[in-house]
Amino acid sequence: xxxxxxxxxxxxxxxxxxxxxxxxxxxxxxxxxxxxxxxxxxxxxxxxxxxxxxxxxxxxxxxxxxxxxxxxxxxxxxxxxxxxxxxxxxxxxxxxxxxxxxxxxxxxxxxxxxxxxxxxxxxxxxxxxxxxxxxxxxxxxxxxxxxxxxxxxxxxxxxxxxxxxxxxxxxxxxxxxxxxxxxxxxxxxxxxxxxxxxxxxxxxxxxxxxxxxxxxxxxxxxxxxxxxxxxxxxxxxxxxxxxxxxxxxxxxxxxxxxxxxxxxxxxxxxxxxxxxxxxxxxxxxxxxxxxxxxxxxxxxxxxxxxxxxxxxxxxxxxxxxxxxxxxxxxxxxxxxxxxxxxxxxxxxxxxxxxxxxxxxxxxxxxxxxxxxxxxxxxxxxxxxxxxxxxxxxxxxxxxxxxxxxxxxxxxxxxxxxxxxxxxxxxxxxxxxxxxxxxxxxxxxxxxxxxxxxxxxxxxxxxxxxxxxxxxxxxxxxxxxxxxxxxxxxxxxxxxxxxxxxxxxxxxxxxxxxxxxxxxxxxxxxxxxxxxxxxxxxxxxxxxxxxxxxxxxxxxxxxxxxxxxxxxxxxxxxxxxxxxxxxxxxxxxxx
Amino acid sequence: xxxxxxxxxxxxxxxxxxxxxxxxxxxxxxxxxxxxxxxxxxxxxxxxxxxxxxxxxxxxxxxxxxxxxxxxxxxxxxxxxxxxxxxxxxxxxxxxxxxxxxxxxxxxxxxxxxxxxxxxxxxxxxxxxxxxxxxxxxxxxxxxxxxxxxxxxxxxxxxxxxxxxxxxxxxxxxxxxxxxxxxxxxxxxxxxxxxxxxxxxxxxxxxxxxxxxxxxxxxxxxxxxxxxxxxxxx
Numbered sequence: 099x100x101x102x103x104x105x106x107x108x109x110x111x112x113x114x115x116x117x118x119x120x121x122x123x124x125x126x127x128x129x130x131x132x133x134x135x136x137x138x139x140x141x142x143x144x145x146x147x148x149x150x151x152x153x154x155x156x157x158x159x160x161x162x163x164x165x166x167x168x169x170x171x172x173x174x175x176x177x178x179x180x181x182x183x184x185x186x187x188x189x190x191x192x193x194x195x196x197x198x199x200x201x202x203x204x205x206x207x208x209x210x211x212x213x214x215x216x217x218x219x220x221x222x223x224x225x226x227x228x229x230x231x232x233x234x235x236x237x238x239x240x241x242x243x244x245x246x247x248x249x250x251x252x253x254x255x256x257x258x259x260x261x262x263x264x265x266x267x268x269x270x271x272x273x274x275x276x277x278x279x280x281x282x283x284x285x286x287x288x289x290x291x292x293x294x295x296x297x298x299x300x301x302x303x304x305x306x307x308x309x310x311x312x313x314x315x316x317x318x319x320x321x322x323x324x325x326x327x328x329x330x331x332x333x334x335x336x337x338x339x340x341x342x343x344x345x346x347x348x349x350x351x352x353x354x355x356x357x358x359x360x361x362x363x364x365x366x367x368x369x370x371x372x373x374x375x376x377x378x379x380x381x382x383x384x385x386x387x388x389x390x391x392x393x394x395x396x397x398x399x400x401x402x403x404x405x406x407x408x409x410x411x412x413x414x415x416x417x418x419x420x421x422x423x424x425x426x427x428x429x430x431x432x433x434x435x436x437x438x439x440x441x442x443x444x445x446x447x448x449x450x451x452x453x454x455x456x457x458x459x460x461x462x463x464x465x466x467x468x469x470x471x472x473x474x475x476x477x478x479x480x481x482x483x484x485x486x487x488x489x490x491x492x493x494x495x496x497x498x499x500x501x502x503x504x505x506x507x508x509x510x511x512x513x514x515x516x517x518x519x520x521x522x523x524x525x526x527x528x529x530x531x532x533x534x535x536x537x538x539x540x541x542x543x544x545x546x547x548x549x550x551x552x553x554x555x556x557x558x559x560x561x562x563x564x565x566x567x568x569x570x571x572x573x574x575x576x577x578x579x580x581x582x583x584x585x586x587x588x589x590x591x592x593x594x595x596x597x598x599x600x601x602x603x604x605x606x607x608x609x610x611x612x613x614x615x616x617x618x619x620x621x622x623x624x625x626x627x628x629x630x631x632x633x634x635x636x637x638x639x640x641x642x643x644x645x646x647x648x649x650x651x652x653x654x655x656x657x658x659x660x661x662x663x664x665x666x667x668x669x670x671x672x673x674x675x676x677x678x679x680x681x682x683x684x685x686x687x688x
Numbered sequence: 689x690x691x692x693x694x695x696x697x698x699x700x701x702x703x704x705x706x707x708x709x710x711x712x713x714x715x716x717x718x719x720x721x722x723x724x725x726x727x728x729x730x731x732x733x734x735x736x737x738x739x740x741x742x743x744x745x746x747x748x749x750x751x752x753x754x755x756x757x758x759x760x761x762x763x764x765x766x767x768x769x770x771x772x773x774x775x776x777x778x779x780x781x782x783x784x785x786x787x788x789x790x791x792x793x794x795x796x797x798x799x800x801x802x803x804x805x806x807x808x809x810x811x812x813x814x815x816x817x818x819x820x821x822x823x824x825x826x827x828x829x830x831x832x833x834x835x836x837x838x839x840x841x842x843x844x845x846x847x848x849x850x851x852x853x854x855x856x857x858x859x860x861x862x863x864x865x866x867x868x869x870x871x872x873x874x875x876x877x878x879x880x881x882x883x884x885x886x887x888x889x890x891x892x893x894x895x896x897x898x899x900x901x902x903x904x905x906x907x908x909x910x911x912x913x914x915x916x917x918x919x920x921x922x
Contacts, residue, residue, distance in 0.1 A: 138738075138740055138746070138748065139748075139792070139796075139835075141746070141747065141834070141835055142738075142740045142741070142746040142747060142748045143740075143746075144740070144741065144746075146741065146745050146746050146834075147741050147743065147745055147746070156815070156816075196816075197812075197814070197815055197816050200816040200817060201806075201808075201812040201816070201817065202805070202806060203805060203806030203865075203868070203870070203871075205824065205827045205831045205868075206816070206824075207821075207824065208819050208820065208821045208823075208824045209821070210821065211818070212818030212819050212820050212821075213815075213816060213818065214816050238831075241745075241832060244745055244832070244834070245831060248831075249805075252804050252805035252806075253805060255800060255804070255805060256803075256805045287785055287791075316740045316741040316742065316746065317739055317740055317741075317742060318740045350743075352742075352743045353743075429745075432744075433743060433744075436743075436744065436762050437743070555730065555733075556733070557729070557730035557733075558730070600733060600734075601733055601734045603698060603700050603701070603734075604700060605698060605699050605700055605785065605786050606736055606785050606786040606789050607736075608736050608737075609733035609734065612733075
């Protein structure tokens with residue numbers, strides 16, 4: 099401990115994806131001493147895999163478009179547990195944030211008028227659901243995430259942001275007042291461990307889709323921010339809400355964008371029937387993702403699945419023609435040929451619902467400040483801690499995220515966090531220094547791992563965890579299965595805490611990182627399981643056989659999972675937008 | 689059994705690198721090279737490489753596979769295995785940190801040198817800057833680069849002068865901004881490139897084109913820059 103270095107910054111951002119880099123850009127432009135800690139070189143973050151686009155009412159495809167229509171769609175999409183003040187903020191500030199990206203150089207596709215190209219996506223409407231399908235998703239072909247992430251990295255380069263690339267944050271450092279005063283981080287190349295001290299610690303660590311066996315998520319999506327927050331005793335919100343994307347490539351899990359259906363593609367069962375017409379007569383294939391994913395599983399369960407095992411359906415694209423496919427969906431053509439050996443110009447793509455997005459996360463307000471609740475249920479800001487992007491739960495996605503809203507979320511709230519921290523720094527932030535024992539506490543997990551002997555293999559335990567989540571907490575859930583899953587997880591906890599680290603070397607020890615990541619995956623999985631069992635209703639992505647209806651009387655609220663006592667509490671949803679009338683909950687049909 | 693031969697080097701224990709052989713049972717499947725590495729690592733956790741998206745867009749897992757650079761995650765065994773043998777080495781020409789992981793600082797430094805960000809000296813409008821579909825089409829084949837370094841580390845000119853020749857990846861991005869109708873720094877950009885090394889070390893042998901996992905053509909972009917530099921000189 100005595101010889102451990104301390105590095106100090108005004109603001110430290112953990113995570114180099116879209117949210118983290120947008121927050122960093124804001125702080126770097128303000129002149130405050132800012133650093134980004136990223137476990138991969140920033141352009142390798144998972145934002146790079148986002149395909150279809152960023153949804154925002156910039157009124158290019160439709161000059162009459164209105165951010166309030168986008169807000170309506172998002173509230174409805176969330177199945178009414180998205181916070182309306184946060185959704186209002188995102189949808190109204192969105193255009194400004196998107197134009198900033200364009201000014202920074204993002205190579206958006208264009209209309210004949212030279213404006214940003216927008217395509218239709220699921221759950222989009224005009225005139226508060228009355229005016230038919232909207233086209234509101236701004237796109238750079240089907241590589242929007244790649245274009246956005248590289249543009250943000252380039253913007254940070256221009257503004258001299260300090261990057262700690264291939265550094266891995268292990269745990270939060272809390273001072274004696276319970277405030278967050280930085281993180282412990284490992285330089286992967288040398289193995290050196292340091293205390294990164296900061297007046298503002300922003301978690302932008304992304305999702306945790308790797309808790310499931312079948313996921314569109316990158317290997318690095320291991321829920322590090324959620325793991326760190328839960329170990330520090332902070333709660334997470336709506337963590338039972340996991341989105342299964344309708345179109346993961348069967349067998350590989352790789353995503354093909356909803357933009358395929360936005361451009362006119364549709365799903366068919368083994369009889370060639372366009373089955374979404376039965377489940378969602380109006381929106382059809384562009385209904386909410388939760389609705390489409392469930393419909394696909396129903397088709398498969400009822401024996402109308404495709405292939406020798408009948409375990410997937412087909413995404414039909416050939417009718418769009420080679421020119422549209424190659425100009426609008428070039429990346430999809432590549433992925434389909436590589437991972438499904440299917441050329442969409444001639445044959446359909448085999449797809450199946452695949453874990454894609456974590457709607458829940460660290461509860462925050464619209465400024466990115468992390469929240470907990472006190473004994474009487476009031477929101478309390480956690481001093482020093484901020485969160486934005488997928489790791490955060492503002493909540494703009496509620497129980498189901500609309501396609502194209504994740505890129506908007508991370509840009510708008512990365513920016514908002516940066517703006518707020520800039521102001522707070524200007525006004526002055528005073529926090530007590532961490533004591534030696536505070537730092538030792540934060541180091542304890544890493545110390546234990548470094549001194550461990552024996553234990554089971556990380557890869558085996560990870561596989562067992564992923565299979566458990568896949569089988570017991572998938573698209574459809576019920577009490578019996580979830581209880582069994584919770585029992586299996588209880589058995590896994592000790593085994594995962596004592597997982598083996600045979601290789602104790604310092605230089606680029608990826609075995610150590612994978613062991614630490616497994617701890618985080620477990621924390622996310624356990625919180626998911628317990629919160630899912632507790633929410634006794636069906637809402638958005640959380641669909642239960644034993645409670646098939648939405649229960650607004652008891653569950654029109656956020657769940658709050660408290661790690662200490664493994665308890666699930668409730669937190670009120672915000673129904674008080676500032677400039678528009680409240681959107682009242684109603685039956686959700688597409 | 690597939691014979692997999694992997695370049696091993698851990699600076700803490702090895703005096704020099706060596707090749708380690710593994711017998712691998714593919715069970716008749718045409719796996720991706722990354723799948724093979726993942727399975728081997730689940731047995732021997734010391735095998736070290738980078739990976740993230742596993743779908744060819746993040747650029748983490750550039751490797752030299754049977755003598756050719758490419759991405760492990762989108763290279764099926766059928767496309768690379770010869771004589772039942774798969775030889776995996778780190779990308780050539782860069783210092784090795786451990787096993788298949790190279791130090792990419794030099795590569796990133798050349799990327800930064802071309803100022804790969806939009807520069808426009810007029811005030812930004814309230815909406816987006818307009819760009820015609822034709823002007824936007826000029827960026828196709830350029831902006832898709834994933835910085836995997838397969839191209840630059842297959843280029844002998846980059847091996848010889850990694851500090852002075854920008855290399856195919858950096859030059860592709862340089863041209864991405866030179867070609868952007870919204871960028872106004874053309875003259876400054878060209879002035880910075882106008883020396884015997886930055887661009888003119890390219891001898892057009894097209895190794896970069898042959899290995900690019902995204903099907904991009906850095907040689908063509910370099911040709912455009914060369915023409916711009918030559919017409920600027922006259």
